[in-house]
Amino acid sequence: MTIGDPDREHGRRLHNGAMRHLLTGLLFCTVVACGQTTKTKWAIAVHGGAGESEWQHMDRAIEAAYQASLSQALKAGTAVLSHGGKSLDAVEAAIKVLEDDPLFSAGRGSAFNDQGKNEMDASIMDGSTLAAGSVAGVCCTKNPISAARAVMERSPYVMIAGAGADQFAVKNGLQQMPASYFFTEMRWQELLGILKQSGKPIPARPPGVPKEPKSAVVGGGRGHYGTVGVVARDVLGNLSAGTSTGGMQGKATGRVGDSPVIGAGTYAANKSCAVSSTGVGEYFIRLAVAKEICALVEYKGMSIADAAQLVIHKEVASLKGGEGGVIVLDQKSEPVWSFNTLGMFRARQVEGGEAEVRVVGK
Numbered sequence: 551m552t553i554g555d556p557d558r559e560h561g562r563r564l565h566n567g568a569m570r571h572l573l574t575g576l577l578f579c580t581v582v583a584c585g586q587t588t589k590t591k592w593a594i595a596v597h598g599g600a601g602e603s604e605w606q607h608m609d610r611a612i613e614a615a616y617q618a619s620l621s622q623a624l625k626a627g628t629a630v631l632s633h634g635g636k637s638l639d640a641v642e643a644a645i646k647v648l649e650d651d652p653l654f655s656a657g658r659g660s661a662f663n664d665q666g667k668n669e670m671d672a673s674i675m676d677g678s679t680l681a682a683g684s685v686a687g688v689c690c691t692k693n694p695i696s697a698a699r700a701v702m703e704r705s706p707y708v709m710i711a712g713a714g715a716d717q718f719a720v721k722n723g724l725q726q727m728p729a730s731y732f733f734t735e736m737r738w739q740e741l742l743g744i745l746k747q748s749g750k751p752i753p754a755r756p757p758g759v760p761k762e763p764k765s766a767v768v769g770g771g772r773g774h775y776g777t778v779g780v781v782a783r784d785v786l787g788n789l790s791a792g793t794s795t796g797g798m799q800g801k802a803t804g805r806v807g808d809s810p811v812i813g814a815g816t817y818a819a820n821k822s823c824a825v826s827s828t829g830v831g832e833y834f835i836r837l838a839v840a841k842e843i844c845a846l847v848e849y850k851g852m853s854i855a856d857a858a859q860l861v862i863h864k865e866v867a868s869l870k871g872g873e874g875g876v877i878v879l880d881q882k883s884e885p886v887w888s889f890n891t892l893g894m895f896r897a898r899q900v901e902g903g904e905a906e907v908r909v910v911g912k
């Protein structure tokens with residue numbers, strides 16, 4: 551590594567930031583509020599999408615690959631939290647791992663719209679301040695979650711969409727990539743299957759991608775899902791949530807789902823809970839799922855487990871086509887998940903406990 555290496559600089563800034571964050575909190579807690587120093591147990595949960603057909607086609611090798619990816623994302627988040635870092639940093643770090651991983655439909659490996667283009671959505675929210683940021687329909691920003699965070703921290707807005715969102719990311723120094731970077735054969739074949747079924751025209755392969763393979767693609771046609779999301783609590787008890795997606799496979803050009811919509815795909819408030827959703831976005835928007843769960847916790851005093859169960863299994867499931875799931879965390883409990891699909895890629899860990907990574911089934 552050389553002097554001035556951006557990764558190293560970033561690492562040092564993260565470390566210094568985490569130390570400042572921890573010291574300020576402990577000082578506040580010791581001197582002002584608590585009489586004695588109390589420390590909240592950090593906690594984190596990660597999801598990699600919920601769906602039906604993935605689980606019908608899952609073989610051992612694919613299962614192991616998802617298991618490894620989810621573990622890696624969990625580790626990126628716990629590395630931040632266990633050093634006293636902010637939940638917001640843990641959320642961004644874990645989501646970036648999944649965005650960079652072609653297995654998931656977020657960042658690299660994203661689903662396509664019906665013209666064969668990537669239009670990615672992401673959002674992030676800080677439960678300690680209710681600050682939030684999101685981007686919708688970005689084509690080229692390597693890590694949409696970082697663009698969402700930049701919107702939150704470096705603009706007066708909550709959401710920026712389309713070309714303006716990529717331009718905003720560029721202005722804020724975020725890396726841009728060509729279409730070929732985001733492309734995976736597996737997602738492309740999935741798209742072709744959907745377009746053929748609905749009789750829509752087949753778009754040309756994106757520029758710079760390898761020729762179509764002659765043999766069947768391993769893991770091809772697994773399903774529509776693969777959105778990623780993270781909820782985290784740091785040692786100061788601050789909650790954060792984030793979500794990133796390529797959206798529904800074969801979606802209409804310009805369609806925006808729930809993932810970048812604060813209150814639907816993502817929500818975090820210290821006084822209630824942090825939520826990241828995945829599923830058919832239209833239902834999650836109509837029911838404002840993430841905020842609905844937190845409202846039940848705040849106003850009805852429900853546990854996060856009961857609130858998540860009610861919203862996913864009663865409210866979402868009662869709408870025809872309402873499929874998906876959530877991960878939820880509050881200031882005191884262990885993270886929970888709930889889904890009404892055959893499965894959801896998911897993982898969680900609480901300070902002092904083991905990592906739990908689940909790929910198949912309930």
Ligand code: ASP
Binds near residue numbers: 600775797807
């Ligand atoms: N919720 C995402 C959307 O509707 C898709 C997903 O979670 O799989 O865009």
